[in-house]
Amino acid sequence: QSTLYEKLDDKNKQLLDGITNESRVYLSRLITLIESSREDHQAQARLIISILLQRSREFELKHDYQPKSFRIGVSGPPGAGKSTFIEAFGTYLTNTLNKKVAVLAIDPSSVRTGGSVLGDKTRMVELSKDPKAYVRPSSTRGTLGGITKSTSDTIVLCEAAGYEIIIVETVGVGQSEVAVEEMVDIFMLLVPPANGDELQGLKKGIVELSDIVVVNKADGELLPRARFTVAEYMSAFKMQRPKTEFWKPKVLSCSSLTKDNIDQVWKTMNEFKDTMTKSGELRYKRSEQKQTWMWRYIEEELMNRLHNNKNVADLIPVIEAQVKDGNISPSLASSTIIEKFLKS
Ligand code: GDP
Known part of the structure; x- marks a missing residue:
């Protein structure tokens, strides 16, 4: 050191x-x-x-082997209530449980459009003012790879700064949730109550990533639909192989508006943390994650160097045109570019 x-x-x-x-x-x-x-x-x-x-x-x-922080990924479609939930959940952690909480956001929309789904609204007003919380708005520069890479390092910084619970939020619409799942201890999917038709399109991929699904807005008129949605997700999990032998994914409902069941969501997450820590699985998961990130860094760095390499720069458009025309195969094109890159 x-x-x-x-x-x-x-x-x-x-x-x-x-x-x-x-x-x-x-x-x-x-x-x-x-x-x-x-x-x-x-x-x-x-x-x-x-x-x-x-x-x-x-x-x-x-x-x-108790980890210094507990890292929670929160994903869900726009409008599910992510920021309302994190505000209610975060405030519960700081006020009731006296914990220090950091909230980091990954916003895939900002990469494509330069604008953002997460950042445009004033979000988490209470938590932003809370002296026990640190809310970091999403970076709007760079590629998704770049943003997720700095987020995984930011987690380490927040942990060092004494934040015991680190929440990483992302919109569940693209690749970002996979990256988030690879940097957190528990991955939570937040969904709104839905009817049968809406659930047809239940995104399999993201459900498979989830350790816990929380049906938000379980209040007032939405309560019956919330119950129905909980049952649907439970049966979806029954048909699926669990991510780890130590934890069966749980499905709960809550209301971020009335704060009903917010404590139960925490209780379930804490159960996960205890089970995974005691079994040694959390430590294993984190070391695997670090290895995954090493390869992510390598991939990104190599791609950056390739794109910034002056010797290859002239060749790329030529080869691209040849591939598009069907003159050479994609694999031959790729090896031609790589050969040139390695020799330069
Ligand atoms: P996000 O896009 O996932 O961050 O969603 P928001 O937190 O901005 O919430 C979207 C809308 O849902 C807002 O109008 C919220 O007031 C509303 N909302 C969020 N949580 C709840 C809830 O628990 N119950 C009800 N009834 N509405 C909610």
């Missing part, structure tokens, strides 16, 4: 020392550093995250 630490700039040493004192200002500065595209910033960021991972490991060794 000390050798990595010595490679840091004085300014970053100070930030790193500060973050362990749970300073929000230092946390924000470090997040800015890891989101920076400057190569020198990236090099420092890599060291910082490594040092913090080492510190987390030391913490876990001392505390019987």
Whole structure:
């Protein structure tokens, strides 16, 4: 650890020392550093995250492998009530349970359009003002890969800053939920009450990723439909192989408006955390996740280098045209580009 630490700039040493004192200002500065595209910033960021991972490991060794933070992924279609839920759930955690909570958002829409589904509204007003909470709006720059990559590092920073519960939110419309599932301990799908027709299109892929499904808006006139939706998701899970032998996915309902059952959602998540920690499965899952992220980084870095390589730049449009015309096969095209890249 000390050798990595010595490679840091004085300014970053100070930030790193500060973050362990749970300073929000230092946390924000470090997040800015890891989101920076400057190569020198990236090099420092890599060291910082490594040092913090080492510190987390030391913490876990001392505390019987209890992780320092619990990471919750929340996904669901637009309008399901994600921000209302996170506001109610987060406030329950900070006020009633006296926990420190961080909320990070991944917004796939911002990548495509530059605008955002998550960010345009004023979201989580109460939680944003809560001294025990840290709400980080989604970054709107870069690729989805870039945004998710910095989010997985931001989780490590938040953990170091003493946030015990880290919520990562994303809209369940694309690839981002897979990336989120790979960086959290528990993946939750939040859905609105639905009727039979709407459930026909129940997205299999995202259900398979889920450890817990919560049917929101179980209040007033929507209550019967919420009950129906719970039953439908329960039967969907019955037909599916569980992600782990240690946990059968649970389906609950709640109301983020009346706050009914918000405590039950937490109770179930906590059950998951206990079961997965005691069995050693959580530790295993996290180490697998880190390996997955290593490969994600490699893929992204290689693609960046390929696209920025001047020798290949002229060749790419030529080869692309040949592939489109059916002159050469996609596989031959790919190997031609890669050969040229490796030789340059
Ligand atoms: P998001 O797009 O998933 O973040 O959804 P929002 O949190 O913005 O909520 C979408 C709409 O659903 C808003 O009008 C909320 O007031 C409403 N809503 C959210 N939670 C509940 C709930 O528990 N019950 C009811 N009746 N409405 C809710």
